[in-house]
Amino acid sequence: MSQFDSAERLGRSGQVVARCLDEGRPAFVGYYSVGFPGVDASLEAMKAIVEGDEGRGADIVEIGMPYSDPLMDGLVIQRANTKALARGVHTKHALQAVEAVARLGAMPMVMTYWNVIEAYGVDAFARDLAAAGGGGVITPDLPADDCPEWIEATDKHGTDRIFLIAPSSSEERLRMTMQASRGWVYATSVMGVTGARAQTSDAGPVIVERARKADPTIPVGIGLGVSNGDQAAEIGSYADLVIVGSALISCMKSDGNDMATDLSALRRLSGEIASGVERSRA
Amino acid sequence: MTSYPDAKGHFGRFGGRFVPEALQAALSELEKAFADAQADPSFGEELRRLQRDYSGRPTPITVADGFSKHAGNARIYLKREDLNHTGAHKINNVLGQALLTKRMGKTRVIAETGAGQHGVATATAAALMGLECRVYMGEVDTKRQALNVARMQLLGAEVYAVAAGSRTLKDAMNEAMRDWVTTVDTTHYLIGTVGGPHPFPYLVRELQRVISTESRAQMLEAHDGLPDYVVACVGGGSNAIGQFYDFIPDEEVALVGFEAGGEGIASGRHSATITEGTTGVLHGARTFVLQDADGQTIESHSISAGLDYPGVGPEHAWLADTGRASYEVVTDEEAMEAFKLLSRTEGIIPAIESAHALAGALRIGRRIAEEDPNARPRILVCLSGRGDKDTGTAFDWFKLSGQPDHVVGA
Numbered sequence: 001m002s003q004f005d006s007a008e009r010l011g012r013s014g015q016v017v018a019r020c021l022d023e024g025r026p027a028f029v030g031y032y033s034v035g036f037p038g039v040d041a042s043l044e045a046m047k048a049i050v051e052g053d054e055g056r057g058a059d060i061v062e063i064g065m066p067y068s069d070p071l072m073d074g075l076v077i078q079r080a081n082t083k084a085l086a087r088g089v090h091t092k093h094a095l096q097a098v099e100a101v102a103r104l105g106a107m108p109m110v111m112t113y114w115n116v117i118e119a120y121g122v123d124a125f126a127r128d129l130a131a132a133g134g135g136g137v138i139t140p141d142l143p144a145d146d147c148p149e150w151i152e153a154t155d156k157h158g159t160d161r162i163f164l165i166a167p168s169s170s171e172e173r174l175r176m177t178m179q180a181s182r183g184w185v186y187a188t189s190v191m192g193v194t195g196a197r198a199q200t201s202d203a204g205p206v207i208v209e210r211a212r213k214a215d216p217t218i219p220v221g222i223g224l225g226v227s228n229g230d231q232a233a234e235i236g237s238y239a240d241l242v243i244v245g246s247a248l249i250s251c252m253k254s255d256g257n258d259m260a261t262d263l264s265a266l267r268r269l270s271g272e273i274a275s276g277v278e279r280s281r282a
Numbered sequence: 283m284t285s286y287p288d289a290k291g292h293f294g295r296f297g298g299r300f301v302p303e304a305l306q307a308a309l310s311e312l313e314k315a316f317a318d319a320q321a322d323p324s325f326g327e328e329l330r331r332l333q334r335d336y337s338g339r340p341t342p343i344t345v346a347d348g349f350s351k352h353a354g355n356a357r358i359y360l361k362r363e364d365l366n367h368t369g370a371h372k373i374n375n376v377l378g379q380a381l382l383t384k385r386m387g388k389t390r391v392i393a394e395t396g397a398g399q400h401g402v403a404t405a406t407a408a409a410l411m412g413l414e415c416r417v418y419m420g421e422v423d424t425k426r427q428a429l430n431v432a433r434m435q436l437l438g439a440e441v442y443a444v445a446a447g448s449r450t451l452k453d454a455m456n457e458a459m460r461d462w463v464t465t466v467d468t469t470h471y472l473i474g475t476v477g478g479p480h481p482f483p484y485l486v487r488e489l490q491r492v493i494s495t496e497s498r499a500q501m502l503e504a505h506d507g508l509p510d511y512v513v514a515c516v517g518g519g520s521n522a523i524g525q526f527y528d529f530i531p532d533e534e535v536a537l538v539g540f541e542a543g544g545e546g547i548a549s550g551r552h553s554a555t556i557t558e559g560t561t562g563v564l565h566g567a568r569t570f571v572l573q574d575a576d577g578q579t580i581e582s583h584s585i586s587a588g589l590d591y592p593g594v595g596p597e598h599a600w601l602a603d604t605g606r607a608s609y610e611v612v613t614d615e616e617a618m619e620a621f622k623l624l625s626r627t628e629g630i631i632p633a634i635e636s637a638h639a640l641a642g643a644l645r646i647g648r649r650i651a652e653e654d655p656n657a658r659p660r661i662l663v664c665l666s667g668r669g670d671k672d673t674g675t676a677f678d679w680f681k682l683s684g685q686p687d688h689v690v691g692a
Contacts, residue, residue, distance in 0.1 A: 069456050069565070070456070116577045
C-alpha cells in the first residue's frame with residue numbers, strides 16, 4: 001500500500017494515483033486541449049493519449065479548456081488554444097471530453113483559468129463535472145486561500161481541487177495550499193510557464209521533498225517541461241504524478257490535415273512516457 | 283474609506299490576487315517593500331524631490347474660460363497632468379515604482395504598454411535610475427505607434443512585440459506576466475494602471491493620488507473651494523483614481539468617470555467595461571470585464587489606445603458598485619469634438635484619452651444648464667496627458683491634408 005491512505009484526502013483522482021503507486025509506479029497525467037485542432041479531433045487525440053501505442057498510456061487526462069488570456073501557458077499551448085477558441089470551442093465541450101475520457105476508463109480532470117469557471121457558474125461547474133464523471137479541476141490562477149465559494153461547491157459535489165505550488169512558495173503557503181487541495185497537488189518544477197524543456201529542473205526533487213514535509217497526506221505531481229520517456233522516468237523516481245502537456249500537443253503538427261500521422265506520433269509519445277513512468281522505480 | 287483594500291486586496295467584492303502561485307511570493311514581497319517604504323521618510327522625500335525637480339510637480343490648474351463657454355453655465359478647471367515630464371500622469375506611477383525596484387535590490391523592470399505612453403514613462407524612469415528595461419507591446423500597437431517604439435529605444439529600452447492572442451494591450455500584459463514568472467528574482471513588473479493583482483491597484487493608486495491631493499488643495503486655496511464635479515477618463519483607470527481619491531470623503535463632490543464608447547455601444551466596438559461589462563477575473567483581479575458567456579475576454583475598441591482595454595481597476599468597479607462614483611460613456615466622435623474644441627479655445631491639444639473627460643465635462647455642463655438655468659456648476663477635469671502623440675490619429679480623423687493653407691513668395 002502506498003503511504004496515502006486517507007480516502008477523504010485522496011478524493012477521486014488521488015485514489016487513481018494511490019493505485020498506480022501500489023503497482024510500483026507513479027501516475028502519468030497527459031494534458032490535452034479540447035477543441036484543438038477541432039472538438040472531435042481533440043477527443044480522438046485524448047483517446048490516443050489514454051491508449052498509447054502498446055495499450056499503455058495516460059492514467060489521468062488533464063483536459064485543458066482554452067482561455068483567451070492564459071498567463072501560465074507557453075507558446076505551444078497558447079497557439080493550440082487560440083486556434084481552438086477561433087474554431088468555436090466552448091466550456092460545454094470540456095464536459096463532453098470529460099465524458100469521453102471517462103468512457104475510456106481513464107480519470108478525466110479539467111484544467112482551466114478561474115474566469116471560465118466563474119462564467120459557467122461555480123457550483124454548476126463542480127456539479128456538471130462530477131455528473132460527467134470528472135475527478136476534479138486544476139486551477140492555475142486561483143489562490144487557495146481566497147476561494148470559499150469553490151471550496152463549498154467542490155465539497156458539495158465531491159469534486160477534487162488541485163491547486164499549484166511553486167519553488168517560490170513559502171512553507172506556510174505550501175501547507176495552506178496542500179491542505180486546501182483534495183486529490184493531489186500540482187508542483188511547478190521551474191519558475192516559468194508551460195513548455196517542453198531539454199533538461200529537467202533540479203528544483204523538482206526539492207519542491208517534492210518540501211511538499212511532503214508540509215503535508216504528507218496527498219500525492220505530489222510534477223509538471224512543466226517533461227517531454228520524453230527518460231525525463232518521465234527521472235521525474236517519476238521521486239514524484240507521484242508525472243505531468244506532460246506541451247510535448248503531446250506538439251505531436252499534432254498538421255493542424256488536423258493529417259490526423260493519422262499526428263495520432264500515431266501522439267500514441268508513440270504517450271506509450272514512451274508510460275514506459276518511462278513504468279521503469280522509474282524499477 | 284481609506285482602509286480599502288483589505289489585507290487580501292479586496293475592494294468589496296472586487297480585487298484579489300488571481301495569479302499563478304509562482305508570483306504570490308513576489309507580490310507579497312512588493313506589498314511589504316511598499317509598506318516599509320511608506321514608513322521610511324527618506325523614500326517619500328526622494329519621491330517628492332523627483333516629482334518636483336524631474337517631473338515638474340506640482341502641476342497647475344488652468345481655468346478654461348474659453349472652453350467653458352461651450353458647457354452651459356459651467357466653469358471648467360483643468361488639472362494639468364499634461365505638463366508633467368513625458369507628457370502625462372504616467373510618470374507619477376513609474377517614478378515611485380522604479381524607486382521601489384531599487385529598494386528591493388532588483389535591477390530590471392518590465393512593463394506592458396498599449397499606445398506606448400506607459401512604456402515611454404517606464405523607459406524614462408529606467409534610464410534615470412540605471413535599470414534594465416523591457417517593454418511588451420501588442421504587435422498591432424507597435425505598428426500603430428511606431429514613434430513611441432522609437433522613443434523607448436532612444437531611452438535604452440528593449441521593445442518586444444507580442445504576436446499572441448489579439449496582439450494588443452491585454453496580450454502585452456499576459457506576456458509581461460509570463461516574463462515575470464520566469465525572472466521574478468531580478469525583475470520588477472512595473473504595471474501601468476490600477477489593475478492587476480494586489481497590491482498593484484493599491485500601490486498605483488497611492489502613487490497617482492498626488493493628483494487629487496494637489497488639486498484639492500489648489501481648489502481650496504486659489505479657486506474658492508471644492509468643485510461640484512470631478513471628472514476623468516477611465517481605461518484601466520489610473521488617472522481617474524488619482525484624481526478622485528482625495529475627494530472621496532467629500533460627499534458634496536460628484537465623481538464621474540468617462541469610459542471609451544468607441545463607435546457606440548450598439549456597435550459592439552467599445553471599451554465601456556463598467557457600463558457594459560460583467561463581473562469576472564482578468565489579469566489577476568476580480569472586476570468588470572468585457573467577456574462572452576464562456577468567460578472569454580472580448581476585444582475592446584477605442585480611437586484612444588490608452589483607453590482600449592477590456593478590464594478596469596477593481597477600485598473603480600467598487601466605486602461604481604457603491605455608487606460613490608458614476609460612470610458614463612463617451613464615443614470616439616464626442617471625444618474628437620472635445621479634442622478640437624480645447625485646442626481651438628484654450629491653445630491646449632489634449633491627449634485623446636483626456637478628450638473623453640473633456641467631452642464628459644461639456645455634457646455635464648449642458649445637462650445642468652437644461653435642468654437648472656441658474657446653477658453655476660464648477661467642474662474639475664483631469665487633463666491626464668498632452669496630445670502630441672495623437673497627431674496622426676487627428677490627421678486621419680479630421681482628414682487634414684498636411685498641406686499649407688497658402689503659398690507665398692513663389
